[in-house]
Amino acid sequence: MTERNLAKTEEIAKAIQAAGGRTYYIGGFVRDRILGMPTKDVDIEAHGIEADKLRDILSGFGEVNTIGKNFGIYSIRGYNIDIALPRQEKNTGRGHRDFEVYTDPFLGTEAAARRRDFTVNAMMEDVLTGEVIDHFGGMQDLKDGVLRHIDDESFVEDPLRVLRGAQFAARFGFTVAPETVELCRSIDLSALPPERVETELQKGLCKSRQPSMFFMVLRDMDQLETWFSEVGQLIGIRQDPVFHPEGDVWEHTMTVLDKAAEYQDKAANPFGFMLLALTHDFGKIVTTREIRGRIHAYGHEYEGQVLIDTFMHRLTGNRELIKYVLNMAALHMKPNMSAYGKARIKSTNKMFDEAASPEDLIAFSAIDKSSEAFEGEGESNLQFLKKRLEVYKEYMARPYVKGRDLIDAGITPDEGFKEALEYAHKLRLAGVDKENALKQTVAFHRKINE
Numbered sequence: 001m002t003e004r005n006l007a008k009t010e011e012i013a014k015a016i017q018a019a020g021g022r023t024y025y026i027g028g029f030v031r032d033r034i035l036g037m038p039t040k041d042v043d044i045e046a047h048g049i050e051a052d053k054l055r056d057i058l059s060g061f062g063e064v065n066t067i068g069k070n071f072g073i074y075s076i077r078g079y080n081i082d083i084a085l086p087r088q089e090k091n092t093g094r095g096h097r098d099f100e101v102y103t104d105p106f107l108g109t110e111a112a113a114r115r116r117d118f119t120v121n122a123m124m125e126d127v128l129t130g131e132v133i134d135h136f137g138g139m140q141d142l143k144d145g146v147l148r149h150i151d152d153e154s155f156v157e158d159p160l161r162v163l164r165g166a167q168f169a170a171r172f173g174f175t176v177a178p179e180t181v182e183l184c185r186s187i188d189l190s191a192l193p194p195e196r197v198e199t200e201l202q203k204g205l206c207k208s209r210q211p212s213m214f215f216m217v218l219r220d221m222d223q224l225e226t227w228f229s230e231v232g233q234l235i236g237i238r239q240d241p242v243f244h245p246e247g248d249v250w251e252h253t254m255t256v257l258d259k260a261a262e263y264q265d266k267a268a269n270p271f272g273f274m275l276l277a278l279t280h281d282f283g284k285i286v287t288t289r290e291i292r293g294r295i296h297a298y299g300h301e302y303e304g305q306v307l308i309d310t311f312m313h314r315l316t317g318n319r320e321l322i323k324y325v326l327n328m329a330a331l332h333m334k335p336n337m338s339a340y341g342k343a344r345i346k347s348t349n350k351m352f353d354e355a356a357s358p359e360d361l362i363a364f365s366a367i368d369k370s371s372e373a374f375e376g377e378g379e380s381n382l383q384f385l386k387k388r389l390e391v392y393k394e395y396m397a398r399p400y401v402k403g404r405d406l407i408d409a410g411i412t413p414d415e416g417f418k419e420a421l422e423y424a425h426k427l428r429l430a431g432v433d434k435e436n437a438l439k440q441t442v443a444f445h446r447k448i449n450e
Contacts, residue, residue: 005042005080008061012083013044013127015057021049024109024124024133026084031120034142035172042081044127045112049105051085058083072103086112089157110135117161118168118180119148141177148177159189160196162223167204170213176220184221197227198315205274211261212254230311231278233285240295249284256280259367268357272324275312276364280329282307301333327356328364335365338388339381348388349395349429358389399434400424401441409442420445 013023025033026045033039046054051072058064063077072085086107089100113122119138125131132139136150147168149155162184169176176184189197204214215231218224224232237249246255260277267273283304284297308329312322334351337343352358362385369381401424407413411420423444427437 002039002042008076008079009042009044009081009127012058012061012081015060016046016049016054017128019049019053019057021054021105022047023127025127026113026124027116027121030123030125030132031138031142033125034123034139040080042079043084044081045084045086045124047086047105047107047109047112051103051105054083054085054105072101087115088112089115089154109133114151115154116150117155117158117164119150120168120174122150145172145174146177147174147180149180149183152183155183156187159187159192160200162187162189162218162221163192163197163200163204166214166217166221166223167200167208169217170204170208170211173210173213176217181217181220184223187223189223189226192227194315201315202271205257205261205278206264206271209261210258211274212257215254215257227314228311230282230285230307234281237284237288238290238295239284239288239297249281249288253278253281256368260364263363263367266363267360269321269324269360272321272328272356273360273364275321275325276328276332276360277367279304279308279311279325280332280364280368282311282329301330305330324356327354328361331355331361332364332368335362335385336369336381339384342384345388345391346430348385349392349431352389352392353429358392362386362389395429395431398428400428401434401437405434405438406441406445409438411442411445414449416445416448419448 009023009025016023024045024047025043027043029039029041029043049057055064055074058074058076061076062079065075065077067073067075067082072087074083075081076083085103085105086109087101087103088107088111109124113124113133113135116122119136119141121138122134122136123138123142124133126133137148141148147165149161149165155161165176165180165184168174201214205211208214215224215228218228219232219235231250231253234249234253239247239249239252244252246252256277257274260274264270264273281297281300281304283300283302285304285307287297287300287303289296289298305326308326309322312325316322331351331354338348338351352361355361362382365385366382401421403413403417403421406417406420406424411417420441424437424441427440432440
């Protein structure tokens with residue numbers, strides 16, 4: 001698909017050249033090509049050609065769509081190519097979308113590139129000649145692994161750039177230039193739309209080998225408070241060094257995040273899994289106590305539910321995502337506790353049955369444990385849990401009591417019908433065969449309706 005897009009881009013560039021214009025690859029597309037990273041979408045900018053003429057040229061390649069109002073960005077149906085005119089933006093308010101945008105085909109490459117956020121994103125490459133236009137030293141910064149803003153005045157006009165800086169640092173392993181860190185400390189993020197914050201967070205968590213850098217960079221910028229206050233509150237919360245030699249809850253969470261990144265592609269909900277890694281110990285904010293010289297956080301997996309719920313609703317309206325994270329966080333202590341105590345099959349069956357994803361729960365328990373002491377026990381715990389998961393799946397594959405079975409047994413869907421089904425399910429988890437489970441459920445229903 002990428003080769004198809006690139007071939008079409010060259011055809012478009014030749015047509016624009018024939019009309020007196022010049023076409024450049026721009027932005028992240030150039031950056032990723034230089035880094036040797038795969039690129040799916042192609043972004044180009046057409047200079048020296050009026051909007052109407054550009055649209056006429058593009059119409060010769062297929063159905064043309066306009067992206068955004070007055071943004072001067074076009075696409076061609078069937079291709080992942082964005083074709084833009086050079087443009088400038090004027091800030092009109094505090095929000096990420098509060099900009100007046102106007103296009104100017106004859107703006108020039110330097111002025112067109114100056115509106116971008118970081119030097120590594122401001123390089124341009126001539127589509128036909130391969131010449132790289134680099135007005136702001138982006139190539140050197142890319143070689144040095146440095147994220148540096150271009151213009152003090154334009155950069156602060158878009159507060160989303162603070163979060164973009166953090167996620168770029170996490171994704172590419174860049175350091176942020178000191179002057180850029182200092183500038184980011186002065187920017188107010190409160191007017192950002194939650195969905196844009198969520199998007200940058202998802203990139204920082206799910207596209208990075210070291211997602212902890214997203215939060216470390218924001219910490220350096222003093223930018224945790226507005227959107228990630230609970231994460232910031234983990235700093236300095238002590239843990240028992242016997243179980244957590246890595247340090248406070250912040251250090252533990254950052255370690256777990258980076259370990260979770262290695263598993264996320266296997267997770268039932270990759271973004272949810274990374275958010276679980278981020279939020280699982282929020283409860284320690286309110287439960288950590290020193291008792292007889294030892295540090296404890298009893299019940300933190302339950303006490304953290306309110307904090308996690310608040311955090312999640314601040315960022316997203318995705319109910320399934322919120323449900324997954326809350327469910328898994330509440331259960332995250334149970335797998336290792338079950339393994340330590342060699343819990344009964346009925347108990348581990350119940351745990352897996354409650355989990356949004358039993359496989360993810362087991363994986364997370366190993367990740368959470370791997371950052372603690374007693375590493376040798378982690379593997380035996382993992383083996384125990386995997387064996388018990390197979391038992392649970394085998395139990396779930398057996399014949400079981402359904403609603404139709406209760407009706408056939410003479411039970412009408414009355415007020416006790418739901419309770420009877422729940423009772424039957426408990427018997428299923430306990431391994432009771434269907435025939436006996438049906439007898440016991442009928443007796444149970446009779447008793448609650450006496």
